[in-house]
Amino acid sequence: MYELIKKDGLAKRGRLHTVHGVIETPVFMNVGTAAAIKGAVSTEDLQGIKTQVELSNTYHLHVRPGDEVIKKLGGLHKFMVWDKPILTDSGGFQVFSLAGLRKIKEEGVYFNSHIDGKKIFMGPEESMQIQSNLGSTIAMAFDECPSSVADREYMENSVARTTRWLERCKKEMNRLNSLEDTINQHQLLFGINQGGVYEDIRVQHAKDIAKLDLDGYAIGGLAVGETHEEMYRILDAVVPHLPENKPTYLMGVGTPANILEAVDRGVDFFDCVYPSRNGRHGHVYTNLGKLNLFNAKYELDMSPIEEGCQCPACRHYSRAYIRHLLKAKEMLGMRLCVLHNLYFYNTMMEEIRAAIEAGNYKEYKEAKLAGMNAGKK
Numbered sequence: 001m002y003e004l005i006k007k008d009g010l011a012k013r014g015r016l017h018t019v020h021g022v023i024e025t026p027v028f029m030n031v032g033t034a035a036a037i038k039g040a041v042s043t044e045d046l047q048g049i050k051t052q053v054e055l056s057n058t059y060h061l062h063v064r065p066g067d068e069v070i071k072k073l074g075g076l077h078k079f080m081v082w083d084k085p086i087l088t089d090s091g092g093f094q095v096f097s098l099a100g101l102r103k104i105k106e107e108g109v110y111f112n113s114h115i116d117g118k119k120i121f122m123g124p125e126e127s128m129q130i131q132s133n134l135g136s137t138i139a140m141a142f143d144e145c146p147s148s149v150a151d152r153e154y155m156e157n158s159v160a161r162t163t164r165w166l167e168r169c170k171k172e173m174n175r176l177n178s179l180e181d182t183i184n185q186h187q188l189l190f191g192i193n194q195g196g197v198y199e200d201i202r203v204q205h206a207k208d209i210a211k212l213d214l215d216g217y218a219i220g221g222l223a224v225g226e227t228h229e230e231m232y233r234i235l236d237a238v239v240p241h242l243p244e245n246k247p248t249y250l251m252g253v254g255t256p257a258n259i260l261e262a263v264d265r266g267v268d269f270f271d272c273v274y275p276s277r278n279g280r281h282g283h284v285y286t287n288l289g290k291l292n293l294f295n296a297k298y299e300l301d302m303s304p305i306e307e308g309c310q311c312p313a314c315r316h317y318s319r320a321y322i323r324h325l326l327k328a329k330e331m332l333g334m335r336l337c338v339l340h341n342l343y344f345y346n347t348m349m350e351e352i353r354a355a356i357e358a359g360n361y362k363e364y365k366e367a368k369l370a371g372m373n374a375g376k377k
């Protein structure tokens with residue numbers, strides 16, 4: 001159940017009650033593709049960096065080790081030793097971005113595994129069954145993520161099919177949740193809005209899926225190459241047509257600035273690989289902008305990545321040491337940068353929640369953006 005606690009302009013401060021605990025929103029979900037956050041980050045680490053929700057990729061876990069294996073082991077929570085909420089994506093995005101040869105039919109998608117080329121079929125029912133086997137807290141609907149440059153006619157047909165798939169997802173999820181041997185019988189289902197950069201298609205789709213009374217609504221197919229301004233324009237158009245009393249999730253977004261802007265437009269769930277991916281490359285976020293720790297100027301720098309940061313990296317280690325680890329390709333270097341970056345994002349979400357509660361979100365946003373931009377050289 002979702003509680004809308006407070007609004008400041010369009011910004012929403014909410015609380016999603018789940019069987020795995022409460023999610024305070026706005027929230028940034030930390031992406032652990034194959035049931036681990038890349039960069040040698042353990043679930044124990046997550047306890048120390050304010051992670052609320054871990055996100056795992058259905059497609060990756062379906063291919064390896066297999067969702068039926070995970071079900072036999074008691075589900076994803078037991079498998080990775082994490083008792084807080086987990087969101088699984090539908091597998092759709094990976095099917096469309098990673099898999100080789102694929103064929104989209106009304107029943108679903110036929111494609112080849114990116115690991116061994118094996119033929120796989122995935123449709124709405126299969127995606128729900130896989131996510132039910134994983135036993136995640138929140139399952140995502142199976143949708144087509146069409147190319148952002150798809151023409152209007154293709155987009156209209158694709159979105160209509162995504163709506164039909166969503167109805168099938170809902171039906172199948174209800175069936176699975178009623179079965180005795182289902183790991184999480186309270187699994188929630190979020191629907192996904194599509195439509196590329198066609199505002200009217202997106203708005204109509206939002207209205208259509210809002211009628212299905214799902215547990216939450218996501219906006220997919222953004223952050224795939226369109227400009228930030230285009231993304232904000234779509235959010236301005238679409239978010240008002242999604243139910244306000246449900247979570248609003250912008251998939252795969254984004255930079256701290258993207259998140260600050262999207263919160264201001266009513267979004268309260270986010271996920272993105274940036275903090276972990278950038279961390280693995282020695283790029284770290286601070287309130288004065290991003291630093292590249294490979295830079296020679298940090299060779300003798302004994303200060304932490306960010307003064308005052310309480311993350312496991314900054315509490316103990318210097319920029320000089322972490323730079324050395326990165327250059328020596330020691331795994332610890334990446335690990336410390338990833339921990340810092342996730343802590344930075346999770347802490348920013350904490351600040352965002354406090355600012356909405358205090359009713360000064362716009363001021364907070366402007367100050368935060370100004371700080372991060374001031375550090376840019």
Ligand SMILES: [Zn+2]
Pocket residue numbers: 305306309310311312313314315340343
């Ligand atoms: Zn830190």
